Amino acid sequence: MTAPADAPTVEAASSPPVSRGTARAVTATWWYTVVALVLFELTVVLVWAATLLQAGLDRGVVLAVLVGGLVWILSTAPLLRAYRHGGGDATALDWRSTLVPLVVATAYGVTVWSLSGLWVLLILPLAQSLQLLHWPRFVRARMVLAVTALLAGVLVVDVATAFSEPPLSAHEDPYVAGVFSVLLPLTTVLSLWWWDVLMVLDRARVSEARLAATQERLAVATDVHDLQGHHLQVIALQLELAERLLPDDRDAALHQLRAARLSVDEARQGTRDLATRFRTVPLPDELANARDLLRAAGLTVEAVIDVDADTAPASVFGPVIRETTTNVLRHGGGRRARLALTRLDDEWRYEISNDVPAPLPPATAPSPGDAGAPPERTRQGTGLEGTATRAGDVGGSMEVRAAENDFTVIVTVPAEAAAGGPR
Incomplete structure (x- = not known):
């Protein structure tokens, strides 16, 4: 079973409930930042291609600059994704995930330099990709200043040196493309700095909510x-x-x-x-507690929580989450588990699944409470009967799915179920 495509990831499980508007605002701000950075990079590639074309270079060279530039821009996507999920913190660099983008940037720079003779194009791709990594604040500040000064210096050398016939110095606006190149790393750092500020404010809001709870x-x-x-x-x-x-x-x-x-x-x-x-603990907190308990028991846990989980009927799902988590702890015996609370049209769906340690005996007959449970886990149905009753009292239902390697409990409750329903 898979969660809806728009369902949030595990990170939501550890946060207090947030409104859909807040989550969308944070996501939208990130996409504004990404689009701006990609447009900056694309603009630099297009301006340089136009400059080289006007300078009289072969069209094949210009095409190579364009195609290679697009490949380089695409290679920055993993770096941006890593920055997004890193939350803007200065963490240790994971060179295994960043090596390929850096190699692509280096290869593009060397290729363009060999075709055009421009030192600024040799340095720019790698310098830009390096700005997308999680550097400590003082390292990033020094790096961007050094890179900006280096690009400005080699730009002066490129303008003063002929690279073809006619030379770049003969171009009517030789510094136009260069200015874009020199300012690209600095613009990138400022954009990411704005995102980091937003994340600091968001974490402060989350901390305030946790303190209130x-x-x-x-x-x-x-x-x-x-x-x-x-x-x-x-x-x-x-x-x-x-x-x-x-x-x-x-x-x-x-x-x-x-x-x-x-x-x-x-x-x-x-x-x-x-x-x-004080009837209920917020459902995101309930799921976070359940995830932590399962991890403490040695399981690998994935949690998926809808951004509007705080509007789900907590009086129903709170006890259900606790009971099914206890079920896995007492009778699961596996190595992994998955929790999901998602909104599907006019109902809420809670799903918890875990792997079973051994194939199920053919003689075991599934029942509503312990479907598919091996003999040593026959007690698994006891608590699930109460879960089914609790869901049924508000017009919902419980389904148990037992596969050869997985045991899954699915509870669905109408979205309009009263928050003060049966406990």
Whole structure:
């Protein structure tokens, strides 16, 4: 089973719920940045091709500059993708993923230099690709200044030196293409710096949301402590008094026992009321907790969460997520798991799957609770019965799929299911 094409990746599982508008704004800003950088690079390639054509170079050379430039621009896509998912942090460079783009940039520079004799075109492709890597801030600042100065210097040499007939110095605007080349790395760094600033602000927003959630949970813990501490103290006193009265006054002792029972009922009702006030943990947090638990158990976990997951019926999915995660921990026995909460038209779909450690015995008959479970995991259906009931109470359904190597539970709930549904 695959998630919808527009479903977010695992990174959403570790973040507090965000609105669709916020997620779209961040994504749109990134694409604005990417499009701008690609247009900058494409403009430089086109301007140089036009310059070389006007300077009298063979059309085949100009075509090679154009085609090679397009290949070089495409080779920067993995670097941009790595920068996007790196979040703008200065991390260790993964040379295994960046080696190919750097080799392509170097090959393009050497090829264009051999055809045109322009030193600026030898340096520019590699210098530009290097700006797309995750360098520490002070390294990037020094690098872009050094590259800009180097490009400006070799541009002066190229303009003053004939590379063909007529020489570049004879071109009516010899510095036009050069200025674009010199400014390209600096423009790239400024664009990526703007993206880094946006990511810092977004992380600050996420941290603020997490702090608010933590403070709310601390408030819940304090309320639970006060509520239960008071009632437990009262119950303890009533039971102690009943114990003392029992030998001499059985009626008074029974009265105290009844009072203790009423205190227990009051404590239970108070706990329910408190749970009603703080009814649910945000679903993205529930999934993040489930992912962390499974990883702690040694499983490789993939989590896919819709950007609007905070609008799903948490009163239904919260217990379902906890129960199915416990199911995998107790009875799974595999090495990998997958969690997904996605919106499909007018319903929400939660899916959890894990690999099974051994092929299923042919004699095992699937049932709604433990379909496909091997004999040592027959208890797997116990908790799933409650999950199916919980989904059915709000008009949803639960499906269990057992394959030779996978065990999957799918719970679907109507989108209009009340948030305060059954727990």
